[in-house]
Amino acid sequence: MSMNREGRPTRPEAGEIMPPQTWTGNRALMLEEPLIFEMDERGGTGVDLAPAPQTVNRLGGLERNRPIGLPGLSEPQTVRHYTRLSRQNYAIDLGLFPLGSCTMKHNPRLCEKVARMPGFADIHPLQPTDTVQGALALIRMLGEWLVTLTGMHSVAMSPKAGAHGELCGLLAIRAALEARGDARAVVLVPESAHGTNPATAAFVGYRVESIPATDRGRVDFDALKARLGPDVAAVMITNPNTCGLFEPDMAAISEAVHAAGGLVYCDGANFNAIVGRVRPGDLGIDAMHINLHKTFSTPHGGGGPGSGPVVFSEALTPFAPLPFVERQGDQYVLVEEETAGDHHGSTFGRMTAFHGQMGMFTRAMAYILSHGADGLRQVSGDAVLNANYILRRLEDVLDAPFGKSGPCMHEALFSDKGFAGDLTTLDLAKGLIDEGYHPMTMYFPLVVHGAMLVEPTETESKATLDQFIGAMRSVAERAKAGDQSLKAAPVHAPRRRLDETLAARRPVLVYRQPEQAEAAE
Secondary structure (H helix, E strand, O other): HHHHHOOOOOOOOOOOOOOOOOOOOOOOOOOOOOOOOOOOOOOOOOOOOOOOOOOOOOOOOOOOOOOOOOOOOOHHHHHHHHHHHHHOOOOOOOOOOEEOOOOOOOOOHHHHHHHHHOOOOOOOOOOOHHHHHHHHHHHHHHHHHHHHHHHOOOEOOOOOHHHHHHHHHHHHHHHHHHHHHOOOEEEEOOOOOHHHHHHOOOOOOOEEEEEOOOOOOOEEEHHHEEEEEEEEEEEEOOOOOOOOOOOHHHHHHHHHHHHHHEEEEEEEHHHHOOOEEEEEEOOOOEEEEHHHHHHHOOOOOOOOOOOOOEEEOOHHHHHHOOEEEEOOOOOEEEEEEOOOOOOOOOOEEOOOOOOOOOHHHHHHHHHHHHHHHHEOOOOHHHHHHHHHHHHHHHHHOOOOHHHHHHHOOOOOEOOOOOOOOOOOOHHHHHHHHHOOOOOOOOOOOOOOOEEEEEEOOOOOOHHHHHHHHHHHHHHHHHHHHOHHHHHHHHOOOOOOOOHHHHHHHOOOOOOOOHHHHHOOO
């Protein structure tokens, strides 16, 4: 049996002779790399700079009174340092990135190429609109696609990311309620919703109340209906929800909320699971954000950039934010003032200084046009197929709390039930690092103890999924057998297991030379 099919051992077998530690700390091509400040050679530099000319000091007493503290390195040292660090980083271009609820999928290079085209990559938000007609046309076209795919009435393109889109939707809901003189104060948020939903509602000024989930991982519809009343402004619901499940009562929920005088916000972060198959507008949704950096495969991670356009029902369209792109005759214009009638006539104002994330718009539009309507439908189908494949291949070794509730959507949810002794989800995740994978999302959603949320996305092949499943099975079987070596994992990574609690509570954010550290102590 080949090594690829047999798998590489993750711990020494009995009687196996382990090689000695290397003098350098390196492990073959896994190179030990110090901090760049530890490599400092006093006076070292990669460039020769002429002395700065004498000029009038305009700093008003704020000039620096000690060296800036940058490390001195030659150009080869600097290039090698960052190249070595890049080898220690996990990325979607290296392998499967199974973060649940994040949709870390391959970003087509075609989209990157289009985003770098002149006229998209080099424009400025303060340019006259007659010099950026192509960019405005693209924004308008993307908006029309989003409205068509969701079955909604209008779209606001300016929100910068998912939580920003949630804020946009709730501000429009608040403006609509205020316009009719309705002082409602409560937003209901199911347990299965994304964690940003209650935070956003509280930020807008609403009191948040939780709605429980059923034992099948869906919203308890009876509990929701029982709580509806004249004080409920809206329900924020994630569909598909954070357990990776579709809410079959969504249309009935919307009908009940509307009958009680409230409005419905849908968290559309998981839209990639239903794009081309379900139109949220048909389910009675009033506002929903769409993460372009998830559904339409623009870069995701590292804190941005993101983009979270919000689609609105006809009832909320007049309250949507400015600005928006509109075609007037043969020109595209950026409408930045309220207009009479129902076309943003009662807008709540601006969300941001400019219009949005042009690079994200361009990538998303390239993704949509390269797939077409049939391709987008296949995207959601493949995402759901891959997640269910993982669910069924692992449910005999990992507890799947909602596995008996039918198929999942785009992500599979497991728990640490059945792990022996004191082994936990964290130990399995650390063992997965030794197998060469970034761990899945852990301890979320909170409704499942020791949760492990796995989203394979639609871009992974069966061969890739099989390899990941093999690694997960191996580590899960060790956890169920009580293998205490998992407490030391990872052992093959550049760094061993850290005290993450201490690192979070007492982070060291400033580097000090050893002599400075001793003096400080």
